Amino acid sequence: MIGERVLVALGGNAMTAPDGSASPQAQTRAVAAAMEPVADLVAAGAEVVLTHGSGPQVGNLLIKNELAAQVVPPVPLDWCDAQVQATVGVLIMNALDRALADRGASRPVTALVTRTLVDPGDPAFAAPTKPIGRYFSPEEAERCAILGSHWRSYGERGLRRVVASPDPLDILEAPAVTALLDAGHVVVAAGGGGVPVVPVDGAPRGVEAVVDKDLGAALLARLVGASVLVIATEVDRVQAGYGTPQARSLGRTTVGELRALAAAGHFPEGSMGPKVEAAVRFVTSGGRRAAITSLDGIAAAAAGTAGTIVEAENVTVGTQE
Secondary structure, eight states: OTTOEEEEEEOGGGGSOTTOOOOHHHHHHHHHHHHHHHHHHHHTTOEEEEEEOOHHHHHHHHHHHHHTTTTSOOOOHHHHHHHHHHHHHHHHHHHHHHHHHHTTOOOOEEEOOOEEEOOTTOGGGGSOOEEEEEEEOHHHHHHHHTTTOEEEEOGGGOEEEEEOOOOOOEETTHHHHHHHHHTTOEEEOSGGGOEEEEEETTEEEEOSOOOOHHHHHHHHHHHTTOSEEEEEESSSSOEETTTSTTOEEOOEEOHHHHHHHHHTTOSOTTTHHHHHHHHHHHHHTTOSEEEEEEGGGHHHHHTTSSSEEEEOTTOOOSOOO
16 A cells, blocks of 8 residues: 555544444544544555545534524534534544554644535535434424424434535645645545535635535545545445345445446435445546445455455456455
C-alpha cells in the first residue's frame, strides 16, 4: 500500500454507540475504535483521505432545533451539515493522532470543512428520501411533521425523518484536499457528503439537503486522484437477496453484476443502494478498485483481499473469491 492514495468512507453509524446513541462520550469512543483500522492503513504507507456519514448527528441537531425553536432561532440544514463536519472532524483528528502515535507512525491529520455543488433543479428536492436521525414512534413523528418535516415508516423500528439528497456534481475544496495530501497530511473532508450548495449570482449558497456520503466519497476520490475507494459499513460484504432464503454474499464481483442486481431491486435505496452505486461510479470513472466491507476489514479491502470488491477491467489483485 506504500504511496497508494486511498479514500475511506466511514458510515455515520460508525460514529455512534452500537445502540445508536450519540452522546459525546459514545461518539468519542466509537470514533476512537474506528480510527484503529484507519491507523493501520496509514502505517502501511497509504496516502489516506477520510470522509464520514452524518445522519445520526444531523438528525440530533434538527431535534434540538425543534425543541428550542421558541428560545433560539432554528438553523438551516446546511448549517447543521457544517457543524457536524467540524465536530466529527475534530474527534477524528484527536483519535487518529493517538492511534498513529501508538504505532510510531505520526502523520499530520487535518479536517477540512467542505462544500459540495448540487443542481438546484435536482428532482431530489421534490422527493425527499434520505433518512437521517433516530427512529421515532408515530406519535413523536406526527408532532415533528407539523413543522414541515417529512417522515418514512421502517416497520416495527418506527419512523425516520427523510430529507432531500441531490446528486453531488463537484467538491469545491477538492484542490485544497489534494494539496494537503501532497504535503503528507491525512485529510478528513466531505463529511456527510459535504455541505450542499447551489450557484446563486456567481457564488455558492447553502440549501436544505444532505448529500449522500458514499456518492460524495466516490466523487472526491476521483477528484483527488485516489486509486482505491473503501466504503466501511456494518457488514463484511454486500448481500444479494438480503433477508431472503436466497441471500448470498458477494466477494469479487463486476460492474455488470452489480448493475444487474441493483436494477432487480437487491440494494435498498436507504441503505446498501448508494454504497453499491458509489463503488460502480468510482470504478467506471477511472478508479482501480472499490470495496465495501466492515471497519475491521478496511486494510484488507484496500488491498483487494476482503469485502465485496469491484475492480477496473484487467485488474487482478489478491486471492479472494
